[in-house]
Amino acid sequence: MLAISGKLIHRLTLYHGILTYTLCGQEYVSSNEIATLLKIDDSQVRKDIALCGVQGLPKHGYKVLALKKSIEQKLSFNKQKDIFVIGAGHLATALTQYADFKAYGINILALFDNYESKIGQMINGKRVFDINRLENLIGRMKIDTVILALPPQNAQEVTNRLVKSGIKFIWNFTPCIIEVPDEVVVCYENIVSGFLQLIL
């Protein structure tokens, strides 16, 4: 399933961020500019960019827009992925409002919650549905991927319902480890482990 390594994906998304935000408006970029911003090795940047099939021009470097597009193709940002968000609290709201999801091909269709006060609300243009409608809407809209952003105590019970409904990919933002059958893939978004690498 995984054609390119996690570390390469991580670096390419950082390069993409540089091209989108930091160097926006600039025509050319050198591997050295990117390497300096990220404090990594210049040769690493050149190697990664070569893997995207982009060639630089002597003395100019890479065309910003062309390089950005190649990274988007390499990481399949152009293939749109429809997903549901389970939960409608602050984290779910922050993710639904996350500006870059759309650019990365991640298309949030709807959110689900069991709080009456949240059901029917709109978050960044997406509706919050009653969690009781989960199975029905997964089937009707042919969804296979969800973001799990609900309280830990409900994580396993809701996961069981998701699996029964045919969900294949779970992007888990709760701190819980969830039990799923072999054919279901869970991505643990452990936000603390990145920070521990920073301070340890």
Next chain:
Amino acid sequence: MLAISGKLIHRLTLYHGILTYTLCGQEYVSSNEIATLLKIDDSQVRKDIALCGVQGLPKHGYKVLALKKSIEQKLSFNKQKDIFVIGAGHLATALTQYADFKAYGINILALFDNYESKIGQMINGKRVFDINRLENLIGRMKIDTVILALPPQNAQEVTNRLVKSGIKFIWNFTPCIIEVPDEVVVCYENIVSGFLQLIL
């Protein structure tokens, strides 16, 4: 600075999650139980646990509470780290309410924002201060670490102020690459790269 690898830190935080949530109340756990939950190799789990200095008992496995405590020591959860959160939007709020930060030794003291409606509010018992008071409070409270969770367009300007005030570690949740001097460490919390590894 980094005594243990990022991958080991990631696995240990997942084991810690299992011991805290999934197996809470159980006296013993086997490496095989953990390996099965995470769909990784049993020998990997045994190796990681040995690095924490914990020995299992034949036929019983590891004591849940002792193993949990050893992981906490290995990852320095017992050393409390005081931090500020820059921003008070949904993501900042979600992080401030994140149940596990305290268990991981991460102690959020205050948040900062420039919206009048947010200043003075309490989020999970932490006050939102006017961003104009940032430099003053960093100095007075001797803070060297912040979470950056504000809109991309303000990221670099606020980073410059943080660096001038003596901040050494920036945990960056914005999609921007920020420029900092060599002595400042930035951890890029690129939430999308984890997901791309799942679906690519």
